[in-house]
Amino acid sequence: MTLIERNMDQTSLPLVVVPNCVPSLSEPLLRCIDRFDGKARVQLYAQPKDVTDPAELVARCTGADAVIVLGFHVTDAMFEALQPSVRCFAFGGTGIANYVNVPLAKQRGVRICNVRHYGDQSVAEHAVALMFELAKRTGRMDAQMHKSGWPGFDAIQLGGRTLGIAGFGGIGKATARIARGIGMNVMEWSRSSHAAEAEAMGVTESPSLAHLFETCDIVSLHMTLSAQSEGIIGADLINKLRPGAMLINTARSQLVDSPALLARLQKGDISAGLDVFDAEPLPDDSPLRGLANAVITPHNAWRTDAASEGIVQQCVDSVLAWLDGKAVNVVV
Template sequence: MEIYETQPERTDLPLVVMPVIIESMIEPFEKNFELLKDIARVRMYKDFTLDEDTIVERCAEADVIMVIGFHCADSILDRLNAKCYAFGGTGVASYIDLDKAKERGIRVCNVVHYGDHAVAEHTIALLMELARQVGKLDRQVKTGDWDGADGYELYGKKLGIIGLGGIGQTVARIAGALGMNVSAWNSHVPEQVFADLNITPVNDMNELIAGSDVVSIHMPLLDSTKGIVTAENLEALKPGTMFINTARAEIIEPGALLARLQRGDIPAALDVFEHEPLTADDPLCSIPGIILTPHTAWRTDGAYVGITRQVVQSVAAFCKGEDFNVVV
């Protein structure tokens, strides 16, 4: 196993361990480790595994752990003594138990606004796939089938956005350029945002959902947003309404989305799930007309630049007794 290390002789410095890494993120991380010179030593394992025992073994001596791509379950927290977890994403609550971390005096950091364009573009890619079925058509042609399929024109259709932060606003801009009519749930969003982006505010979530041809979720996962989209809200989906979630599955009441989709009248595209990684025998995989991607909306070259920089900055701040992107 190849291991990348900085200042290994400086045993007087805190040890920062990255137990697994996505290959395409190695180079951007290496470029940022200079920020930790004379502050901390780094040990980065240049492979990717979800095996919990391997992760724990690699992090046994760590003072700080960089969490990239794996869920830091309670069973991992309980077996380690690290005092800071630097998470390479925004919605850290679905990867680390924040209450447990707080009880144990563990700092948890995240990264912010690194992937507004990355996630928004993936959202639009999913929307286009639902509307024009490019993947299906590609498979048809390659097997000698020239039947094709009817497309769904997005121009003039109504997009309802739940969550109008950086990602939601970026989706709104792109959808507006496509000629869609954009509305959004009016939840703690400044009036000027709606005015600047020509978005119609809707106070009632049921009304927003019922009046949309496409519904897209873009809320962050917080205590206040967990399960905020209820089974009752999903009842407002008209048959044929396209439903997209690139935020977090936990935004939706547990089990509610599966129950709604199993009726078979809602084309949906999902990048996030209640249990990850999704297994082939998951009920979602057997529903016709559903597009599933493996939580990859955030994974772009541009997003990696922001992620790696902020993760290293949060580690440097912790080691220097400062604050940067602290969640708990």
Template sequence: MPGSPDRPRVVVAVPPQLRAQFFTGAVWQELARAAELTVLDEHSDRAALAAALPGAQALILSWRAPKVDAELLAAADRLELVAHTGSAVAPYVTEEVFRRGIRVTQAGDEMARPVAEVALAFTLSLLHRIQRFDHALRGGAEWAAASEAPPRHEIHGSDIGVIGASRTGRAYIAMVQAMGARVSVTDPFLSETDARALGVESVPLDTLLSRSRIVAVHAPVTEETHRMIGAGQLALMPDGAGLVNTARSWLVDEDALLAELQSGRLDAAIDVFDAEPLPSDHPFRALSNVLLTPHQAAGSVECRQRLGASAVGEVLRLLAGQPPAHAVTVDALTRLH
């Protein structure tokens, strides 16, 4: 599929449903005016992608696309850019992409605010035990019984612990601080200067867990953060505290969390799970102290459109001879999901 000699070609490996969410009419038209487009409806089809890459200058991809490795690069004779519409690029590119000088970009910055908003909504629900009341009423409990819950608290004056001063973590910090929370952060890369600028106290993980009314997980997914919240860490949390996870299940020992939740000692609000889709018979589903959402924290209309616009913007910058706005280096491969 060689491109026109005077017109660059771009491969869009994004399935129809996501294309409708990612690309507004105006954004799609802007891309189509700038380049000849090869659109792959079956975006996870490795053979189809290999057939589309010869002559292509840029590749826009989305979740569950094939990983661009040496075999696919053998067909990508003119490729200069891989623009991911999501955040972590490790599942989609290999070191060989960087070795060949191909630019790699991601759109994760656009997810920070909506995920932080969901984490805030989770926080408020846990503080006010809304999930417990909802479960009780939907389950047919009598009014008096449904009204029973552990002590409830306002966010103003509450101690909130944040694990990871990531993009999303910082957006969440700003939101809960605006509502009067006291915020502690655990992040090995957060300097004291940055902590002061954020208006937070930087503390060890054990300290954060033992004194926080709500703990919100926003750490990156790396080998070092795998199951960083296990049985020992959960045991440090005060009775009645809540855990918010809109990051990845990778960070939390799900079995240990389930045991604490089944005891009723803690509450939790969870958007991410070891098994997705979450099995219909999973014990989480039966617990009144748990709020569940199906990995949709970044699923707002506005966020999806910004993801698409960000990827298209990177292609347009490439074609205009400009540097990328959201490039990542080979170090990004250490972020596993």
């Protein structure tokens, strides 16, 4: 671990702490750290891998006025331990409801900021990569080829198949554009209508979420997590998936009834590409690790060079705005 500090001799300035920063994020942060000159002291903890130990993270943030949160959850216990000092949390993600207790922050008058549309293309590409792995098994063949033998699998052509997109925001639209580019039919469902945009993209609107699950070969989730959407993909919808269907989730695990999905996967007649989980890191004894019909990645969809740059810039913008008495990307 390397501790990088700026302006620490100016003790009258507020303290901004970045307690967990991997190289892909520390490099763009260092490029813009001088923006805090004259406004705040900065402590940036850079290390090769994410630190997730709550006690260590709290210790690093003790005395901070603002915290830039990258790659970890702020539990209620952590939140309370950092009060009344920390008055602003800037999260490097969009859907923050499962990263911090938003009602608690609102009650305590603590500002919560997020980042927006920083990784639409990156997450969309990862969602499509999961589809390709399920359809082509390229990664599995590569792993076996590096060991020995001449493995081969019967693959699925994605062109001509129907992709259902649940949530037609920035990521959903980016996914649709990629899918249309490889010859897929695309159907979308959202709580609000996007008829004009969908038509312009050659995308069909689904009359209901149930219809999307019943009729599509692949369903990809791109909804934000909220009180209204938590658990929206229940056992009834999961069981509407036709045999051979794929479910892709690069959004939030809490959208889905995880036990119901596990039961359907264990039945063996569908497959899934998952980048998000109820518990992160995923426990070593998770039954998902033993399922050949599940492609699982460690919440990595957002981690590209372009997305990292966008995350850092927006987090810095949010904290600087808070220091200046202004508002950028404020959730609470």
